[in-house]
Amino acid sequence: MKKKILITFAIIIGVLFLSVAGYGLYLYKSVADTASEIHQPIDREPTRAINIEEKEPLSFLITGVDSRGNDHKGRSDTIIIMTVNPSKQSVKMLSLPRDTRTEIIGRGTIEKINHAYAYGGVEMAMDTVENFLNIPLDHYVSVNMEGFKELVDAMGGVTVENAFAFSSGGFSFNEGEVFLSGDEALAYSRMRYEDPRGDFGRNDRQRQIVEAVIQEAAHIGSITKVSEILNVVGGSVKTDLTLDDMWDVQSNYREARHSVEQMQITGTGRKIDGTYYLEIPDEEVARVSGELRAHLGL
Template sequence: MSHSLQHRSKQKKRRRRIAVFLIFPLLCLLIGGIGYAAYLYIKAEHVAQAAYKELDRGSKSSKRLEAVKPLEDNISILIMGVDESEARKKDTEDFGGSFRTDALLLATLNKDDKSIKLVSIPRDTYVYIPSKERKNKIAHAYAYGGANGTIQTVEDFLDVPVDYYVKVNFDSFIKIVDTLGGIDMDVPISVTDFNSKKSGFVTVEKGQHKLNGEQALVLARARHIDNDFMRGQRQQLIIEAIAKKALSLNSVTKMADLIEAAGSEMETNLTFDDMIGVVKTMLGTQLNMEKLQVKDIDEYIDGIYYAKPDEQSVKEIKETLKQHLGLTSAPDEATDEATDTTQHTDKEENQ
């Protein structure tokens, strides 16, 4: 072999060695990334399975002709915030240990324009509760019948299907916000209230701030600084801020932490595939969210306060939600007056 041929052969071998040295680490990173992504997928699926709880009715709302699926259909999701903290458990011992919803929001998702309607329902809203066959504050529907009773009550009240629900307690809420690194908000009002453990106070000042989990919870829960209508607006702003921050995540590690935080004490009838469908529906959007609220009128019955829903407000919200969900069937006639045979106003049930 000539000297020039030997030289070219050595150069080719050297280039192959250099290529191997460069490509091998890249392959390791690629394989590692795929492996880590697979790990996250399995972890998320496991968390979702642990959080899954089927409703007594099954997968289909009685207000649907057929069951629906995220990404394929327009859907609704009821968000329930329930205070199941140790501090609250002590407070409920005298009342049979029953918990109530402290926050109740119904979100409808339209798959075509990728928009969301978010309805806030004040906790003291005076409605008919089917599971108890009487009218009371909507927050008590959970005490009477858990998630099943609450969904049935909301469907009866707004005359739209509740396809899915997500129930979170306040401990998991704090974890979610903290895992996101806090949420950015223009806080509408200054608040000072007990922390989640009721062992101290938390203050949130009016203005633009980054809130941690405890601060966000205090802002969402505070009841005596304005009114239930304004409280509902604060809760909507917080939900919007959480959604925006979650959609902006570009860290795989952060996403894994968020999945773990959200699923630790969450309950839902969304399967893992359903969750993926919801995420895919909203991918690439700027979170087109319209916030709606049930207006009410203050009313006292036997000396107990209730928020009597304004009929026109409820009618408008019903029509908006039906249109957003693409429902063309005629709305059911309201039966509140016909079923209002009992007004349960025991003191322990109206705290």
């Protein structure tokens, strides 16, 4: 009996395209167990129905939460919207700065967008981002950032293109192509004070790391790496996707990972009652919303 299968694990950091060449039926159980461990349904009516078999465009909310262990509470300091269009074989990624001032849906207050996760978990975060950008969010992936560095290490590190030299977290990063370990990737993605673009530069580096993980995951060729990755993912990731969902996404959407576009959003920072906010003009929100909606075929 043929013992090689294609195993796909499509949820790392939100990213839904982790493809691993199969190493035997026994590995399927490890994947299934991990998928069960990270599966966390949400108490939220879906905004729309998506037919994955017909390859309809999908959207995801990826949140990076600075919490420890399996505790996925706290503010979502990393907020990434990812849309996947298989017919165009493309992915669009947009980072929302955590200080973005908007209405927190479910509370009726105007606050920083990252407060939504702290108040009401991923459900409130999805509702708030949907309202802000006027787009549907079909699924979510939440990543514990403390475990994120272990994921990068399990993959053997990632390579990014650094725009300028800087130091952060006890590490120095040269301009140009840089290879990063887990600790280095975390420091690289968190730096903002030395960046003249502040949070916007930080967001770019976060998306760089996410894209690098996508590409590295698609070329995993070691059973040892697969086992390490599954162990890390089990304690660091939560998603509403089931194993069957992941399998279907992999089968129908994996080619889209070859074209990843990093979108930008701009605004103006100012203090209101002593609190710093980033205010994004309505026309800028409309521009970004229109681009994402078009990519989703809306």
